[in-house]
Amino acid sequence: MNEPAGKADEADAPSWARSVLTFDIDAHAASQGDWRLHYEQLSSGDFRGELLMLQLSGVSLTSEKTNLALRQRGRLGEDVYGFAMSVDPSGDVYFDGRKVHPDAILCGSGREIDFVTPPKHHLIGLTVDRSLLDSLWDRMYQKPLATWLERQVDLRPTSENAIALRAKHLQDLKQALALAQHFTDAADLNQLRDDILIEWIEAIPPNVDVSDMDSLARRKRLVDKACDLMLVNRDLPPSILDICSQVGASRRKLNYCFQDVLGISPTQYLRALRLNGVRRSLRQAEPDETVQDIATRWGFWHQGQFSLDYKKHFFQLPSETLNRARRRLYGANPKGASV
Template sequence: MGSSAPHHAPDSPWVQVLDTQDMDQHALAQQGWALHYEQLSPGQFKGRIHQVQLPEVTLLREDTSIALRQRGRLDDSVYGFAMALQDSPDLFFNGQRVPAHAIMCGKGDEVDLTTPPHFTLIAVVVERSLLNPLWERMYQKPLAHWLEKQLVLQTTDIKAQNLRDLQLTVLDQASALAHRQHDPQALRQLRDEILMEWLEALPAQVDTSELPNLERRKKLVDRACELMMGHADEPLSILEVCSRVGTSRRKLNYCFQDVLGTTPIKYLRSLRLNSVRRALRQAAPGETIQDIASHWGFWHLSQFAQDYKHLFGELPSDTLRQR
């Protein structure tokens, strides 16, 4: 375990560096945010959070070892800007595939991020009360309306690399200053320097014409997931799901690949296995693996145990003993 943030006055800077081996603990450790993670690729979870809280701005570096879907919210009053430290073809943000050298941005009332294994995210989260006047000073106009959406915006490879280098440098420098609890002017200068770098990396023109199509595909995927998880003990066939959401099997598969980079069947199996794992960790005395597995639609226990071990690297009985 790394160090966690001490208690400070609301406006005091603080630093958190935390190493985790539990996905749910990792999600909960990101202070002030409500996030929920699902494991999508095989392996044991290992993560690290490096978070620096400055007045009206949070700087973040997050390292994770396995593929995840991260969902939740930051806050209605903040905007987030994020980028992968290493580009990956298997990164999706709010149903949009993220190309190389791209910035993920938008209002913090919704987060939906699907990340590949061995992934590092850098991000800055800024309060509207700071971003709005800064934006007006920089561009002589109000905050862009497209920031209310969740967007993937292209920047240049040079700007992307400069941004990555500066974010890592500022994280270290701000951490050192915050630990010493002095020189607020130096902290503000660092904060403003990194925030300006993020804003200046954004493109001059933003085209949102494709957003309605993207949002429709994502809504279809979300409806299908909700429907499938609502019948966990008796999983619906894909044809039944298609009938209920009003689409063809081909379109459903296309939408899942487009939004999450996987198939409906594979994604649903991962969700159900994640749910079993959480239930095993919270099992009541006398509750059996078979009880929990069947509740989530796993009736063939030998195949279930094999699938479980493949995803999590341990048997269901190992998880139950650790609760």
């Protein structure tokens, strides 16, 4: 669904609403407008994602439900700020390299984001253009935007404010979707937009402590460097000891940093990262490529064990993934899918 709404004047950007149900993490990431996001599936199962997205003048409102543990990284835009919150999280959430409280407001620059979310997760959020937030902030507080908004910060509202904010966001998103679909005058949508944006800003606690951000950032940089090394040579996955040597950390420290930043061990993450890579390659395979060709290219040399690991992670054999891709891409009898 992609419906334009009315405009108050020529200066207003058109509004639109989108409701998407997806069964593939890459399709889910690609459905989110101009955002550039990349997802990795960390837990086992068939993916299912639900996304509600409403673009208003200067603000987008979202509600995202996903059924598996995921890592999502990317950017929302150069000149936007993002605000997000979990709705009744079923497990630990990690934001920019640290575990956050279930009621935390996650906010900061849209230039780079990094989330790890648990299975059965519901995320609500909004993005706002810098110019709109700057103007609103000045009117509310008579001072420039807080400098900590240029970073990725998790803030702890009171329990009462957290409950109220969740309810308000979901209520206003539902109302705004109804208005947008009925070509309502943009003035009504803009009033609703301002109300929900003010609600998010007012839920921010008065004092924001970022004194530990530098030490947390160092830990995350180490993990990010290790993650990059995992994909340098796809056909020859590094050992954990190789990674430790190249990032300058003991195995114990590396494991501690991964658990602290992503909630997963480096061995588990390396395995998930490469299985995700195989699945993407299978779904985009050339007509003459086989499962064995692709698995070997990703460093899986023992085909029997690889097939078991793949099925455990994605609930289907690699040959099933390749067969489905063949039918979707070429409409022909599948070839080379024997594993």
